[in-house]
Amino acid sequence: MSIFITLLRGINVSGKNRIKMDALKQLFIELGFDNVQTYIQSGNVVFQSDVSETLELARGISEKIEKSLGFVVPVLVLTAEELKNALQNNPFIADVTKNPDFLHLTFLLAIPEKAKIEKLFEKQYLPDEFDRNGNILYLYCPTGYGNTKLSNTFLENKLKVTATTRNWKTANELMRLVDSNFKV
Numbered sequence: 001m002s003i004f005i006t007l008l009r010g011i012n013v014s015g016k017n018r019i020k021m022d023a024l025k026q027l028f029i030e031l032g033f034d035n036v037q038t039y040i041q042s043g044n045v046v047f048q049s050d051v052s053e054t055l056e057l058a059r060g061i062s063e064k065i066e067k068s069l070g071f072v073v074p075v076l077v078l079t080a081e082e083l084k085n086a087l088q089n090n091p092f093i094a095d096v097t098k099n100p101d102f103l104h105l106t107f108l109l110a111i112p113e114k115a116k117i118e119k120l121f122e123k124q125y126l127p128d129e130f131d132r133n134g135n136i137l138y139l140y141c142p143t144g145y146g147n148t149k150l151s152n153t154f155l156e157n158k159l160k161v162t163a164t165t166r167n168w169k170t171a172n173e174l175m176r177l178v179d180s181n182f183k184v
Contacts, residue, residue: 001034001048003182005083005174006061007107008043009074009152009164017071019043027064037177043073044170046177054079074162076107080178087175090168091131092140103168104145106137106152112159120158125149139165 006028011017021038024045028036033047051057054077062075078086086105092098111134121132128148129140137155141148145167152163166174 001050002052003046003048003080003178004054004057005078005080005178006043006045006047006058007076007078007164007166008045008065009076009162011043011073017073019065019069019073023069027068028061031060031064035181037181039174039177040170042166042170044166044174046174046181048182074109074164076109076162076164078107080175080182083171083175083178086133086136087171089133089136090138091133092129092138098140099142100168102140102142102144104139104141104165105168105171106139106150106155106163106165108135108137108155108159109162109164111135112161116159120155137163 011019021041024043025036025038028045028047033049036045036047038045049057058075058077061077062073065071065073065075090103090105092103093100117132125148127142128150130150131138139145139148139150141150145165152165155163
């Protein structure tokens with residue numbers, strides 16, 4: 001069985017797309033997943049499955065949520081290895097002048113077209129900084145994520161792909177859940 005991390009986009013925000021974590025956990029159990037664990041109210045789920053294709057898992061989860069709850073939620077599924085690599089490859093973490101409280105990872109559901117990426121990188125959005133590795137954007141937002149121009153909506157509009165962002169603490173906590181509860 002493989003270990004996966006699911007990141008749901010846009011649930012429990014401003015009273016929209018409300019999903020209680022016990023109900024979300026039950027949906028994952030009904031899908032046949034094992035060792036299902038949720039983390040905080042923003043749609044983070046760690047689980048095990050015999051299915052190995054992340055896109056197939058994401059499609060099944062999205063369909064189950066729509067059928068059971070009546071709304072569509074973008075779903076990103078990562079392997080434990082993908083999350084581990086995302087954390088290890090953060091270009092800002094080695095910089096001791098950067099406060100980890102202001103680090104974020106934006107996961108893109110697909111790799112954007114090269115021209116769209118190049119256009120995004122033509123500009124700077126100071127004081128915020130960003131970098132990219134594959135389908136992950138690393139953000140450093142020293143005045144807070146709530147104040148950055150580099151929001152999910154902005155990035156989705158520029159790159160034409162769905163995105164979901166997690167702060168550094170949450171991403172590391174998800175990895176800790178994997179490490180402490182599963183044999184990796």
